[in-house]
Amino acid sequence: MNFTINVWRQNGPKEKGKIATYQVSGISNDMSFLEMIDVLNEQLITQNINPVVFDHDCREGICGMCSMFINGEAHGPGRGVTTCQLHMREFKDGDTITIEPFRAKAFPVIKDLMVDRSSFDRIIQAGGYVSVNTSGNLPDANATPIEKQDADAAFDAATCIGCGACVATCKNASAMLFTSAKVSQLSLLPQGKIEANERVLNMVKQMDMEGFGNCTNTGACEVECPKGISIENIARMNREFLGASITSK
Amino acid sequence: MSKLKSEIPEGSLAEKWTKHKAKIPLVSPANKRQIDVIVVGTGLAGSSAAASLAELGYNVKAFCFQDSPRRAHSIAAQGGINAAKNYQNDGDSVFRLFYDTIKGGDYRSREANVHRLAEVSTNIIDQCVAQGVPFAREYGGLLDNRSFGGVQVSRTFYAKGQTGQQLLLGAYSALSRQVAKGRVELLSRHEMVELVVVDGKSRGIIARNLVTGELERHSAHAVLLCTGGYGNVFYLSTNAMGSNVTAAWKAHKKGAFMANPCFTQIHPTCIPVSGDSQSKLTLMSESLRNDGRIWVPKKIEDAKAIREGKIKPTDLPEEERDYYLERRYPAFGNLVPRDVASRAAKERCDAGFGVNKTGEAVYLDFSSAIERFGAEAAHVKGIQNPSDEDIKKLGERVIESKYGNLFQMYEKITAQNPYKTPMMIYPAVHYTMGGVWVDYNLMTTVPGLFALGEANFSDHGANRLGASALMQGLADGYFVAPYTIGTYLSKDIITGKISTNLPEFEEAENNARKRMEGFLNNNGNTPVESFHRDLGKIMWSQCGMARNEKDLKKAIADIRSLRDKFYAEVKVTGKMNEMNPELDKAGRVADFLELGELMCMDALAREESCGGHFREEYQSKEGEAVRKDGEFAFVSAWEFSENDPGKSKLHKEELSFENVELNTRSYK
Numbered sequence: 058m059n060f061t062i063n064v065w066r067q068n069g070p071k072e073k074g075k076i077a078t079y080q081v082s083g084i085s086n087d088m089s090f091l092e093m094i095d096v097l098n099e100q101l102i103t104q105n106i107n108p109v110v111f112d113h114d115c116r117e118g119i120c121g122m123c124s125m126f127i128n129g130e131a132h133g134p135g136r137g138v139t140t141c142q143l144h145m146r147e148f149k150d151g152d153t154i155t156i157e158p159f160r161a162k163a164f165p166v167i168k169d170l171m172v173d174r175s176s177f178d179r180i181i182q183a184g185g186y187v188s189v190n191t192s193g194n195l196p197d198a199n200a201t202p203i204e205k206q207d208a209d210a211a212f213d214a215a216t217c218i219g220c221g222a223c224v225a226t227c228k229n230a231s232a233m234l235f236t237s238a239k240v241s242q243l244s245l246l247p248q249g250k251i252e253a254n255e256r257v258l259n260m261v262k263q264m265d266m267e268g269f270g271n272c273t274n275t276g277a278c279e280v281e282c283p284k285g286i287s288i289e290n291i292a293r294m295n296r297e298f299l300g301a302s303i304t305s306k
Numbered sequence: 307m308s309k310l311k312s313e314i315p316e317g318s319l320a321e322k323w324t325k326h327k328a329k330i331p332l333v334s335p336a337n338k339r340q341i342d343v344i345v346v347g348t349g350l351a352g353s354s355a356a357a358s359l360a361e362l363g364y365n366v367k368a369f370c371f372q373d374s375p376r377r378a379h380s381i382a383a384q385g386g387i388n389a390a391k392n393y394q395n396d397g398d399s400v401f402r403l404f405y406d407t408i409k410g411g412d413y414r415s416r417e418a419n420v421h422r423l424a425e426v427s428t429n430i431i432d433q434c435v436a437q438g439v440p441f442a443r444e445y446g447g448l449l450d451n452r453s454f455g456g457v458q459v460s461r462t463f464y465a466k467g468q469t470g471q472q473l474l475l476g477a478y479s480a481l482s483r484q485v486a487k488g489r490v491e492l493l494s495r496h497e498m499v500e501l502v503v504v505d506g507k508s509r510g511i512i513a514r515n516l517v518t519g520e521l522e523r524h525s526a527h528a529v530l531l532c533t534g535g536y537g538n539v540f541y542l543s544t545n546a547m548g549s550n551v552t553a554a555w556k557a558h559k560k561g562a563f564m565a566n567p568c569f570t571q572i573h574p575t576c577i578p579v580s581g582d583s584q585s586k587l588t589l590m591s592e593s594l595r596n597d598g599r600i601w602v603p604k605k606i607e608d609a610k611a612i613r614e615g616k617i618k619p620t621d622l623p624e625e626e627r628d629y630y631l632e633r634r635y636p637a638f639g640n641l642v643p644r645d646v647a648s649r650a651a652k653e654r655c656d657a658g659f660g661v662n663k664t665g666e667a668v669y670l671d672f673s674s675a676i677e678r679f680g681a682e683a684a685h686v687k688g689i690q691n692p693s694d695e696d697i698k699k700l701g702e703r704v705i706e707s708k709y710g711n712l713f714q715m716y717e718k719i720t721a722q723n724p725y726k727t728p729m730m731i732y733p734a735v736h737y738t739m740g741g742v743w744v745d746y747n748l749m750t751t752v753p754g755l756f757a758l759g760e761a762n763f764s765d766h767g768a769n770r771l772g773a774s775a776l777m778q779g780l781a782d783g784y785f786v787a788p789y790t791i792g793t794y795l796s797k798d799i800i801t802g803k804i805s806t807n808l809p810e811f812e813e814a815e816n817n818a819r820k821r822m823e824g825f826l827n828n829n830g831n832t833p834v835e836s837f838h839r840d841l842g843k844i845m846w847s848q849c850g851m852a853r854n855e856k857d858l859k860k861a862i863a864d865i866r867s868l869r870d871k872f873y874a875e876v877k878v879t880g881k882m883n884e885m886n887p888e889l890d891k892a893g894r895v896a897d898f899l900e901l902g903e904l905m906c907m908d909a910l911a912r913e914e915s916c917g918g919h920f921r922e923e924y925q926s927k928e929g930e931a932v933r934k935d936g937e938f939a940f941v942s943a944w945e946f947s948e949n950d951p952g953k954s955k956l957h958k959e960e961l962s963f964e965n966v967e968l969n970t971r972s973y974k
Binding site for chain 1: 361374377393433440441447479480546580585586588
């Protein structure tokens with residue numbers, strides 16, 4: 058298959074970027090989207106053009122590193138996939154494909170398609186943990202039974218890979234889905250309940266400080282989330298936040 | 307010639323760790339504040355070590371090449387983590403986990419290290435649950451377990467097919483807590499490119515800031531390598547694209563011995579290679595072998611017809627299928643260890659029974675499990691005389707709840723529905739048991755340099771059992787290194803801050819700069835990727851699942867000439883002081899091109915078959931591995947010399963077994 062690729066080129070955070078157009082050929086059905094970019098890059102190198110910079114690592118949909126906005130959608134067409142799990146069989150021979158970085162004020166572009174998502178790390182640092190030391194001298198793992206339903210719901214929230222598709226998709230560039238997934242996971246478990254009030258207040262405060270927008274319940278984040286994180290988590294976080302705000306000392 | 311001192315404590319096996327811990331000199335809290343520790347890599351071993359050392363009071367700097375510590379490749383581990391909890395009351399114990407691991411490793415690991423691992427395994431589960439890791443639970447609210455290859459108990463804890471993710475996020479959260487307290491300085495998008503050795507001691511690193519391209523000097527009293535394995539030397543593997551050997555290899559060139567580099571784990575259940583432009587392979591968790599049955603057609607003409615698309619696997623009746631693992635290894639069946647399962651698949655495919663276009667695939671079939679679970683579910687629901695269709699539907703639902711995300715992943719990649727037609731799988735490079743040589747305290751042959759997790763060689767011998775990598779990474783990081791590092795640091799409390807203006811830092815930085823400028827100024831025409839691909843082909847065909855003297859000698863010659871060609875013809879675009887992933891890749895591939903040669907040398911020197919290392923010259927009539935304990939019960943530790951991997955010197959650490967009898971490993 059052959060494609061026309063429109064791709065965002067930007068040399069650095071402060072430089073102006075623009076769309077460049079390249080042709081790629083000899084792409085097979087079974088190639089992943091990133092393998093198609095690999096082919097493009099090898100071609101660019103032999104033409105003495107700097108290859109397109111993009112984030113990627115595990116290439117099996119779990120590390121959360123890949124972050125392209127393809128034809129106007131985070132991680133491209135298809136549901137429940139990251140860009141590395143998108144295959145070229147989803148496109149038609151001769152298609153024109155437009156690739157941009159994830160765009161948000163809190164995700165500044167580093168180069169080309171690569172953005173800085175360290176704001177997510179700082180949200181977790183604000184309270185996305187249970188404050189126990191790693192001594193191992195703790196109660197036996199089976200000392201506190203946890204209702205399967207809660208354990209499963211906590212797991213579902215915990216599967217967030219921190220890719221930022223929710224932010225890139227949201228018209229307000231809100232990080233509510235990301236933040237609420239961690240808040241939910243920990244508040245559903247007895248181990249996390251103890252610090253639940255402080256956690257939700259601190260994480261939300263950090264989220265606002267980073268420059269993420271607010272949630273206006275469009276639900277677009279849930280649709281584009283490669284891991285199917287539910288917006289029920291946002292509702293739970295709002296409830297937790299309200300409760301914590303009223304009772305905070 | 308330096309002598310290898312394993313520092314294994316005296317005493318009976320079960321007492322060694324407890325007694326040793328009690329004797330390790332402590333560093334007082336006031337002194338800890340004066341001591342800097344560098345942790346390279348933020349996977350399970352790195353994140354857990356950095357968090358634990360910071361909690362203890364050391365000043366920690368944590369480095370990772372990814373944009374966040376949470377992306378390290380531990381995140382991709384699927385199946386689970388072992389622990390000798392005996393929650394299932396099926397006869398498990400610390401000794402049994404120790405024994406299974408020693409046997410599974412084909413008697414090429416250290417008894418004392420493995421026993422320690424089994425001892426601390428139970429603390430890991432307690433720790434993780436306290437951190438809020440959402441392990442799978444039963445309806446009663448207690449933790450659930452499953453079985454993995456090479457064992458006959460259920461001791462694997464799991465979180466669907468995302469156990470590595472959940473454990474890493476647990477360790478990452480502990481690390482984040484210390485970052486928030488200012489106890490850990492986090493340097494993401496940084497790659498270690500040199501180790502700095504001062505007066506024979508590890509005193510810091512040179513790291514490249516991958517965003518600005520600057521070379522930075524970082525000093526410390528101790529450096530911990532938690533940099534994972536080197537499976538990407540094969541180009542195609544289940545490792546992440548960025549996984550590399552550079553940190554470990556730079557340390558090796560500064561005096562850290564590499565141990566058992568040829569011990570590579572080829573995982574039996576991966577999605578087969580589909581084309582030439584493939585960049586990586588995807589694992590299908592070993593947990594699938596709990597319920598999936600592996601087979602190929604009995605008749606070679608059926609295999610041919612399947613390859614040509616004339617018949618479908620579902621067309622073949624039960625009696626025309628060869629469940630070769632169940633046939634050859636009735637006691638363990640589909641749950642034999644990975645090395646055994648991989649070789650058996652290769653044997654069938656080499657004999658012409660492969661089932662995909664390339665002839666390199668076998669089936670992993672869930673139809674019997676779907677029927678079994680379906681019938682059970684119908685019974686529970688009180689459905690009388692359920693139809694076949696009802697049973698299938700109910701059974702598929704059970705399978706979905708157990709392996710849903712894996713089945714979805716398979717379907718995304720292959721565009722085939724594994725509920726309706728068997729999965730196709732083939733072995734692929736997955737893990738490296740070999741690594742940097744360490745003593746009992748996890749210190750390398752360079753004082754002050756430690757290696758943890760997959761980066762070291764210590765616990766898995768010649769073959770790692772499933773669900774044991776996560777166990778080792780967290781054991782080393784949470785519970786071993788934070789203690790044992792005291793043996794070294796307690797003598798270093800009066801050193802004071804280490805200056806980065808020392809000539810050794812200057813020299814290391816200049817070396818790194820010269821190397822990178824060399825790549826950028828080279829007038830070649832060939833992208834880095836192409837050399838990596840060629841190296842992978844050599845390694846896979848001649849130092850892969852089966853090896854022999856003739857091939858290995860040829861591989862060594864081929865790698866040497868490929869290396870020459872690389873330096874003559876490689877083309878790297880861009881500049882030094884900017885973000886330049888091609889330049890980073892060139893450095894990594896240069897190191898793989900040296901490591902590959904050493905792996906072949908190690909495989910050549912080990913004239914026996916053991917675990918993942920199968921030498922065709924040493925096999926029984928039935929094709930089983932023949933170990934030679936009299937001559938080869940040792941760890942090979944290679945010393946880099948004369949700036950040429952081909953001139954590396956072999957040191958031997960003899961292994962003594964006092965608590966287990968060396969038997970021929972049998973899973974029949």
